[in-house]
Amino acid sequence: MIEFKQVHKQYPDGLLALKDIDLQIDQGEYVAIIGLSGAGKSTLLRCVNRMHDISSGSLKVDDVEISTLRGKGIRQLRRSIGMIFQSFNLVTRISVMKNVLVSFVPGIPLWRKVLGVFTEQEKKQALIALDRVGILDKAFVRVDQLSGGQQQRVALARTLAQNPKIILADEPVASLDPVTANQVMGDFRRINQELHMTVIMNIHHVELALEYASRIIGIRAGEIVYDGRTEDVTDEILEQIYKGSVEKGEDIAHAREAVTN
Numbered sequence: 001m002i003e004f005k006q007v008h009k010q011y012p013d014g015l016l017a018l019k020d021i022d023l024q025i026d027q028g029e030y031v032a033i034i035g036l037s038g039a040g041k042s043t044l045l046r047c048v049n050r051m052h053d054i055s056s057g058s059l060k061v062d063d064v065e066i067s068t069l070r071g072k073g074i075r076q077l078r079r080s081i082g083m084i085f086q087s088f089n090l091v092t093r094i095s096v097m098k099n100v101l102v103s104f105v106p107g108i109p110l111w112r113k114v115l116g117v118f119t120e121q122e123k124k125q126a127l128i129a130l131d132r133v134g135i136l137d138k139a140f141v142r143v144d145q146l147s148g149g150q151q152q153r154v155a156l157a158r159t160l161a162q163n164p165k166i167i168l169a170d171e172p173v174a175s176l177d178p179v180t181a182n183q184v185m186g187d188f189r190r191i192n193q194e195l196h197m198t199v200i201m202n203i204h205h206v207e208l209a210l211e212y213a214s215r216i217i218g219i220r221a222g223e224i225v226y227d228g229r230t231e232d233v234t235d236e237i238l239e240q241i242y243k244g245s246v247e248k249g250e251d252i253a254h255a256r257e258a259v260t261n
């Protein structure tokens, strides 16, 4: 379980990016965080794995106050939390398999990583992860020969091989075409349901958030302005989250379309 209590996050330049955040996310939820650009979505997500430190309040992951963690404790925390980025963060000149292997076993000695020495068990785990996201047949293909959607699936497989309890995804489908974005959102849902991993995702596509996530958190200027079930999201709620946005009208139209279809 992830628990924020009265969390504030202020950047060194004085900007208050998160204000008084109270939030509880149970194991196995699929949560989409939506809001305008600059609302604080990435900041919120990145506090969970200590990529950012909170300024005050309490943030617990499985009852551990994460702000008290140091070196080894932070590494352990990050082992249980996978992170997926919009830009995939893969090494494109090497094979899919190597990408998964090199990153999913952070505990192995550096020399084994450098020489590419992996056990049969590690290889098996990597192949199982690739199979889960439907790209087992690409295991020995170089990453730069794959489409964007396939690369995002490699990133997901790499995270899965690490067997995390929580997956944080920062705009994972922002650079994908609509069909591929739907497929990748579906991958996240399948993994969430089959493996009971918590998924917390920042996403600009409101219609995809409403279609795939079971809970929506709306952030506006660093504050939570909506937190509830996806099916309870109304036009008024979206209006409140996106008030003043140039693209708002379009986003809400898409959102409605997705809900009524």
Ligand SMILES: Nc1ncnc2c1ncn2[C@@H]1O[C@H](COP(=O)(O)OP(=O)(O)OP(=O)(O)O)[C@@H](O)[C@H]1O
Pocket: 011, 012, 013, 015, 017, 035, 036, 037, 038, 039, 040, 041, 042, 043, 044, 202
């Ligand atoms: N390292 C930083 N130092 C100072 N201010 C920052 C830093 N990172 C983010 N901010 C500011 O904090 C606020 C929240 O940013 P954040 O990236 O969390 O928003 P976001 O909702 O994820 O935006 P986007 O959808 O554009 O990614 C913004 O005003 C941003 O400019």
